[in-house]
């Protein structure tokens with residue numbers, strides 16, 4: 001049975017119950033004053049009539065606060081608030097983005113969910129925002145291995161093609177073996193850009209792994225050990241010394257960006273990175289299955305909001 005037959009993907013009231021259960025584990029919380037005094041549940045309330053909906057639309061999940069008398073829903077103050085799309089559509093989109101390894105394009109969401117392209121585009125970016133990790137604790141630790149590498153993707157607007165790769169976006173990624181991935185869109189792969197990120201994000205007791213690139217050459221003393229693999233000399237693995245994990249991450253990322261996200265504007269790249277980091281860091285190989293991954297993304301929807309100018 002397809003997961004998409006679950007009631008919360010089909011029935012708006014069930015969708016609200018599902019999200020409330022996730023975001024309000026201790027019961028409804030007033031969006032306006034923070035009161036948790038058992039609010040009144042308002043049923044049968046309809047929105048104002050419009051041309052499209054002369055009878056208005058039924059408003060689900062609406063509560064009235066006993067303290068401030070304000071009305072609120074679980075969508076308020078989260079990324080789920082900023083569109084009028086039904087919550088069932090949100091939950092289906094979150095599920096699709098969380099369960100497809102290489103991602104899903106706005107065009108595909110538009111066709112699958114039968115919503116407008118622009119709405120699908122906004123939806124996808126808000127879900128990426130929900131996927132963005134707020135965890136800045138250093139990766140790795142004693143006896144753990146963290147691999148670092150950089151890759152080049154896309155093409156910078158107005159920059160002529162150069163053999164040095166200066167016309168491409170630079171992405172720096174840190175991957176803990178058996179753990180999470182964190183990627184950064186940086187303007188150049190220089191020590192000045194890379195070192196502060198490596199220092200802030202990798203635990204000092206970790207073993208650092210990189211290739212022989214000059215940018216990583218003086219990182220050794222800061223960590224328990226630093227292994228470098230000499231790709232230039234045709235070397236890929238020397239026991240535990242390799243960067244295969246981060247290269248595996250890039251292979252999924254690049255296939256996804258090529259096949260699904262052909263028109264990623266430079267200023268949105270960090271959002272796609274958040275999406276690929278999220279799926280990698282919550283992958284089934286470390287015990288996170290599709291449905292759990294969706295719940296984690298949904299939890300991330302709380303407390304994050306953003307506004308957009310639309311597709312560019």
Ligand SMILES: [Zn+2]
Nearest residue numbers: 030033065068
């Ligand atoms: Zn209140």
